Amino acid sequence: MSARASIIPVFVPHLGCEHACVFCNQRRISGAQKPATAEDVKNSIEQAAAFLPQGGKRQLAFYGGSFTAIPAEEQEALLTAAKEALDRGEIDAIRLSTRPDAIDEAVLARLRRFGVETVELGAQSMDDAVLRLSGRGHTAADVERASKQIQAAGFRLILQMMTGLPGSTDEKDVETARKIIALRPDGVRIYPTVIVRDTALCDMWRAGKYREHTVEDAVRVCAEILPLFEAAEIPVIRLGLNPTDELTGGAAVAGAYHPALGELVKSRILLNKARALLRGVEPGSRVTLTVGKGKTSQMAGQHRENVRRLTEEFGLAELKIRENPELNGEILLFSVEKRA
Numbered sequence: 001m002s003a004r005a006s007i008i009p010v011f012v013p014h015l016g017c018e019h020a021c022v023f024c025n026q027r028r029i030s031g032a033q034k035p036a037t038a039e040d041v042k043n044s045i046e047q048a049a050a051f052l053p054q055g056g057k058r059q060l061a062f063y064g065g066s067f068t069a070i071p072a073e074e075q076e077a078l079l080t081a082a083k084e085a086l087d088r089g090e091i092d093a094i095r096l097s098t099r100p101d102a103i104d105e106a107v108l109a110r111l112r113r114f115g116v117e118t119v120e121l122g123a124q125s126m127d128d129a130v131l132r133l134s135g136r137g138h139t140a141a142d143v144e145r146a147s148k149q150i151q152a153a154g155f156r157l158i159l160q161m162m163t164g165l166p167g168s169t170d171e172k173d174v175e176t177a178r179k180i181i182a183l184r185p186d187g188v189r190i191y192p193t194v195i196v197r198d199t200a201l202c203d204m205w206r207a208g209k210y211r212e213h214t215v216e217d218a219v220r221v222c223a224e225i226l227p228l229f230e231a232a233e234i235p236v237i238r239l240g241l242n243p244t245d246e247l248t249g250g251a252a253v254a255g256a257y258h259p260a261l262g263e264l265v266k267s268r269i270l271l272n273k274a275r276a277l278l279r280g281v282e283p284g285s286r287v288t289l290t291v292g293k294g295k296t297s298q299m300a301g302q303h304r305e306n307v308r309r310l311t312e313e314f315g316l317a318e319l320k321i322r323e324n325p326e327l328n329g330e331i332l333l334f335s336v337e338k339r340a
């Protein structure tokens, strides 16, 4: 955790959620969950105080997806505990995540009253057919309306999108990224679809009604999407589900679950850039590519996969990588020795 921003998470399960997002297991596991309480907020802040680095911004984050859709009294109880901690200087900011159709002026007025700084919206897709097939229960127009209201009310806006949802394609996922960029959020999270046990999506997949969005599918499409956000100077604050013992221990039954997905995507972006540079290089050449400081392993890929692919695709005699501290995400063709 960096000294710049420390997150103190409080998970707010959405018990009795009326929606049926196919990838979500809230309904089926809600019997095992308890609602979050003001006491949980206080305890989380107290426990975090012991290990968070000094000097960084401490943000209390209500996670769980639908904060403003839970009963108003529960929201107020949690927000009261958070605001008291904010006023005492124990935390520096409050953030929460919610659904686009659970935002209106009254909701935003409440959040402002309790000092919330950042609102994170699960957009997931900007394609209405994909949203419908995914059981989201809202439209792309809801995302646009809610995003504009949040920004107009002066909150920081973070948008979440998913890739590989039912009915989606790489083109639709890229289009979703473009539409999200047009909304100018302060940051985005990208979650390639993971098939979690005890979900409708898992049933659909087992019945052959949904094709798994594999790690390779996610890497391919995210390697297109990430540069779009970078070019638009919109920070991607998360790529891929946070690895947890539960997911790693079997709850993620298929789909794009990989503890280092972000690294794989960055490595693929460098592979694509190298491909563009090597176009036209004569087969049999000895090539050296230059990358930024600390980027050698990203360029080489997991188990030197990128080196193997490039060597094969371009028929190279040799491919070397060297670092140049002045380069950042860029790569350059340092030297090409043609076959004698």
Ligand code: SF4
Binding pocket: 014, 017, 018, 019, 020, 021, 024, 025, 026, 027, 064, 065, 066, 099
């Ligand atoms: S992801 Fe969908 S189904 Fe799950 S809690 Fe949120 S709104 Fe409800």
